[in-house]
Amino acid sequence: MIKKIGILTSGGDAPGMNAAIRGVTRYAMYKGLTVEGILRGYDGLIHGDSTALTRRSVGGIIHRGGTLLKTARSEEFRTEEGRQKAYEWLQKNHIDALVVIGGDGSMKGAEKLSALGIPTITIPGTIDNDMPGTEYTLGYDTAVNTVLEAVNRIRDTASSHDRVAIVEVMGRHAGFIALESGMACGAEIVLVPEKKVTLKEVADHLVESHKQWKMSSIVIVAEGAVSGCDVLTYMKQHHPEMNPSLTVLGYLQRGGAPSARDAKMAGLFAQKAVDYLLSGGKDAVIGSIHDKIVATPYTEVDKYKFTIDENEYDLVHALGT
Ligand SMILES: Nc1ncnc2c1ncn2[C@@H]1O[C@H](COP(=O)(O)OP(=O)(O)O)[C@@H](O)[C@H]1O
Ligand SMILES: O=P(O)(O)OC[C@H]1O[C@](O)(COP(=O)(O)O)[C@@H](O)[C@@H]1O
Numbered sequence: 001m002i003k004k005i006g007i008l009t010s011g012g013d014a015p016g017m018n019a020a021i022r023g024v025t026r027y028a029m030y031k032g033l034t035v036e037g038i039l040r041g042y043d044g045l046i047h048g049d050s051t052a053l054t055r056r057s058v059g060g061i062i063h064r065g066g067t068l069l070k071t072a073r074s075e076e077f078r079t080e081e082g083r084q085k086a087y088e089w090l091q092k093n094h095i096d097a098l099v100v101i102g103g104d105g106s107m108k109g110a111e112k113l114s115a116l117g118i119p120t121i122t123i124p125g126t127i128d129n130d131m132p133g134t135e136y137t138l139g140y141d142t143a144v145n146t147v148l149e150a151v152n153r154i155r156d157t158a159s160s161h162d163r164v165a166i167v168e169v170m171g172r173h174a175g176f177i178a179l180e181s182g183m184a185c186g187a188e189i190v191l192v193p194e195k196k197v198t199l200k201e202v203a204d205h206l207v208e209s210h211k212q213w214k215m216s217s218i219v220i221v222a223e224g225a226v227s228g229c230d231v232l233t234y235m236k237q238h239h240p241e242m243n244p245s246l247t248v249l250g251y252l253q254r255g256g257a258p259s260a261r262d263a264k265m266a267g268l269f270a271q272k273a274v275d276y277l278l279s280g281g282k283d284a285v286i287g288s289i290h291d292k293i294v295a296t297p298y299t300e301v302d303k304y305k306f307t308i309d310e311n312e313y314d315l316v317h318a319l320g321t
């Protein structure tokens with residue numbers, strides 16, 4: 001029977017992680033469990049760095065970005081020795097199950113820990129929205145809105161000066177942030193890792209817009225598609241008349257208060273994680289699929305892989321010219 005659970009955040013921080021820590025802690029306590037917060041992701045498990053969480057200690061964080069528990073990318077946890085140490089610490093501290101809040105990498109780590117014999121549950125937390133087993137990850141909605149707000153400001157100056165504004169956004173392997181923010185801000189071009197487009201094609205598209213008297217344009221580039229710097233260099237070389245500029249949004253996209261959607265979803269994911277464990281479930285990722293909160297065993301997540309919406313990709317370009 002589960003009496004005590006551990007909770008940690010891992011990988012890149014994402015808005016909504018704090019709301020999920022609060023949700024898991026309070027809902028678990030409501031169900032009669034005790035909760036240990038592990039600091040700095042998997043590194044905290046390996047080096048035994050933790051603190052007991054209470055209803056009060058998770059107060060005042062629902063609206064805060066980052067993560068109270070801190071996070072890390074742990075190289076040591078990628079080794080068998082590291083994971084063995086983590087497992088032994090969990091055993092020694094009588095932790096019956098572990099809730100991991102993190103992205104796709106953290107989920108792989110959790111699966112490996114489960115294989116050693118400790119039940120784990122992953123709550124999706126990454127701005128990238130690139131996890132199997134869910135159509136939605138905590139932090140994604142906030143990041144998209146942050147990009148939208150930034151692009152709306154950049155547009156003011158691009159249109160005042162008749163410039164092409166290139167905006168690089170995050171997304172090493174997935175173009176969700178680029179596409180959704182591009183749709184919302186009315187970008188002319190969105191470059192995503194899932195679609196190969198040459199810089200000449202980008203330039204040709206912008207030339208076509210210019211011919212139609214569209215004197216300023218927004219180009220959203222996901223970092224995993226091509227570097228914004230390369231787009232800028234190409235445009236400066238071949239089309240200096242468009243006076244291109246580059247803004248790399250970087251970590252601006254990861255910080256800040258979670259949106260209403262992220263803060264709310266954090267609570268629902270937290271509830272499902274605890275209920276699933278208490279009903280005997282384990283070794284699964286919580287997710288939202290077709291607007292239902294579900295738990296999918298790690299062994300089955302590859303059946304639920306979601307990618308960018310093809311229609312939106314075509315539409316953003318149809319509408320943007
Ligand atoms: N294949 C793996 N095996 C074991 N641990 C992993 C694996 N992939 C990732 N991890 C652990 O999860 C951490 C976070 O993963 P990472 O991919 O950096 O971020 P995210 O979880 O946000 O996608 C890594 O630093 C590592 O400790
Ligand atoms: O924090 P780092 O190591 O600079 O990593 C940057 C990466 O983290 C992210 O912000 C989030 O990715 P993860 O959730 O996989 O950590 C990516 O969009 C970006 O490519």
Ligand SMILES: [Mg+2]
Pocket residue numbers: 011103104105126128
């Ligand atoms: Mg990731």
